[in-house]
Amino acid sequence: xxxxxxxxxxxxxxxxxxxxxxxxxxxxxxxxxxxxxxxxxxxxxxxxxxxxxxxxxxxxxxxxxxxxxxxxxxxxxxxxxxxxxxxxxxxxxxxxxxxxxxxxxxxxxxxxxxxx
Amino acid sequence: xxxxxxxxxxxxxxxxxxxxxxxxxxxxxxxxxxxxxxxxxxxxxxxxxxxxxxxxxxxxxxxxxxxxxxxxxxxxxxxxxxxxxxxxxxxxxxxxxxxxxxxxxxxxxxx
Numbered sequence: 733x734x735x736x737x738x739x740x741x742x743x744x745x746x747x748x749x750x751x752x753x754x755x756x757x758x759x760x761x762x763x764x765x766x767x768x769x770x771x772x773x774x775x776x777x778x779x780x781x782x783x784x785x786x787x788x789x790x791x792x793x794x795x796x797x798x799x800x801x802x803x804x805x806x807x808x809x810x811x812x813x814x815x816x817x818x819x820x821x822x823x824x825x826x827x828x829x830x831x832x833x834x835x836x837x838x839x840x841x842x843x844x845x846x847x848x
Numbered sequence: 849x850x851x852x853x854x855x856x857x858x859x860x861x862x863x864x865x866x867x868x869x870x871x872x873x874x875x876x877x878x879x880x881x882x883x884x885x886x887x888x889x890x891x892x893x894x895x896x897x898x899x900x901x902x903x904x905x906x907x908x909x910x911x912x913x914x915x916x917x918x919x920x921x922x923x924x925x926x927x928x929x930x931x932x933x934x935x936x937x938x939x940x941x942x943x944x945x946x947x948x949x950x951x952x953x954x955x956x957x958x959x
Contacts, residue, residue: 775949825891836882837947839891
């Protein structure tokens with residue numbers, strides 16, 4: 733149980749392109765989803781927290797106009813990297829947790845984004 | 849000082865060894881403690897989840913939390929080459945909130 737699917741797994745695109753990443757909870761309702769960024773051999777850095785039906789809460793230093801997050805349903809959240817540039821190249825990972833007490837976060841397999 | 853400190857390794861052990869992984873933290877408000885395993889180019893996989901102090905065992909894995917010392921551990925018995933991965937500790941203030949991750953320890957189990 734507790735499967736989180738993230739798509740696509742790999743994206744290579746030109747500078748200036750906008751890229752959308754999807755995160756789905758397959759077998760549970762995710763009231764909260766989290767988006768992380770991870771650089772090589774480093775830990776996960778939380779970018780934003782999104783609750784179903786409300787605006788995302790961004791961490792300090794994360795540009796909300798650059799990284800658009802939508803959590804329109806209890807099973808789907810999307811992250812759109814707008815006008816991506818090479819410095820946005822990274823490994824982006826989502827996680828989701830259910831509504832029940834003491835539910836831990838379950839992670840997707842990440843999206844490796846490369847901007848040329 | 850980072851909120852969560854974890855030795856990045858790398859740690860190399862022979863197959864069958866007992867592995868001890870540790871994290872220390874500075875904020876006594878943390879209540880939830882987790883260990884995740886991350887294989888290369890994959891997302892983290894939840895291994896152990898503990899609320900407050902105490903021990904928890906699951907197969908070859910044992911998690912310990914000592915809140916008085918602000919120290920958590922993960923033990924892996926009879927380690928296997930398939931255990932080779934990066935192990936991340938994570939902590940949270942409440943069950944719904946964000947997690948603070950350690951840097952991750954890279955483990956290699958040699959056959």
